[in-house]
Amino acid sequence: MRYRLVILTFCLVFGLLALFRLDHANHSRETFGTTILKQGSSGKDIYELQGRLKHLGYFNGKVDGQFGSSTLNAVKWFQWKFGMKADGVVGPKTKLKLWKATKDWKPTAAELPPGTAGGAAGGKAGAGGTERAQSLPASNNNGFTDKDLKMMANAVYGESRGEPYEGQVAVAAVILNRVRDAEFPNTPTGVIFQPGAFTAVSDGQIWLTPNANALKAVKDALSGWDPTDGCLYYFNPETATSKWIWSRPQYKTIGKHIFCR
Template identity: 45%
Template sequence: MNRRRRIAALALVFAVNISLIAFAQQAQAATYRQGSSGEQVRVIQTKLKNWGYYDGAVDGVFGSQTTQAVKYFQRKNGLTADGIVGPATLKALGMSGGGSPAEARGEPYSGQVAVGAVILNRVEHPSFPNTIAGVVYQPGAFTCMVDGQFNEPVAESAVRAARDALNGVDPSGGAIYYFNPATATSSWIWSRPLILQIGNHRFCA
């Protein structure tokens, strides 16, 4: 009985998180600073490196070297040199504007399950946190987690998708990344090996 309750609770938490990821848009006012990590940090590092501000590793981890590079970039561009990548710095980096949908809503059902599977695949992958909550709330991993859109209703299909993913269904083929090529702003994400495409999303290793 306790195990059944745990599975039910996990499915509910998982469904809510899928819903957040599915419905939310990229944050126009997202902020990245030392301690942040994820795809958007990789984009920041890539841009800074391409423009000669950063010579460290493009690893998606916002460390002290990235902070110094951001401060250098900010000084050269007339911004407050605080080492924090907020709206003004994002705009200067060419990373703001519009908030493109990063969503599974309107995608085929198998695509919704695949988005959930990506989260679970990350839990099992050594490069990511080893819990669902850790993956979903990893700083910078999913922009919807920093834009405050926590009140979207949980679609019935998201609940079913969560249950299917938790039961081992993985239409993504083991992917740990996904993105919409029509809205992606990261050049780094295109370097990830493509596994397959479902609807508008490319699922990658």
């Protein structure tokens, strides 16, 4: 009798767990549909993907329904933070994780596809659906959010707090140079968290509290000071293990860092 009760209890618990998982999976399917989303995809599912990522702070671009480089970076960042393979492909597992993390999300009018009630009129964000702004907006913060500026200061501090001040400004300038370059994400946060881009992200030093020098270095770089004259890369020759970075054209050395084109 006790054995049957144990079996019955086990079956009941297993059945409830299966129903719970099925219900969550159904919700995510209703939200996104069953199509695998990846770079180059477009449509209403991408509007929702971008809106939910923006709600969590991973996506800073325009919600335009085009899965471009900024959306790819946001997806990879979300996947990495939630312990998934950061491949930028939005399959069932990523959809379910994102749905669970954004149950309270409701789209604004600007996040709805064109033609939807309350949705903004218009189409793609330029030729080929690119999400990139071609130049930095002219304002005190260059159009960046407070979060972007904070992450830049964190990156400067995590990457170069032992460097001369010019070298700290140089690190901030490299981040901005990447933002301007079409090969990189178009926000400082996107650049900083691009997989494998910065050692401070890999070793966790990105989360250290920056000092006044790091904050000032960011402001000086935003004001137009670029000690690197447009460099996109830098490395410490004493610690660099990548053969690729040594192949980049070296432009100048500041402190312990070599800055490259």
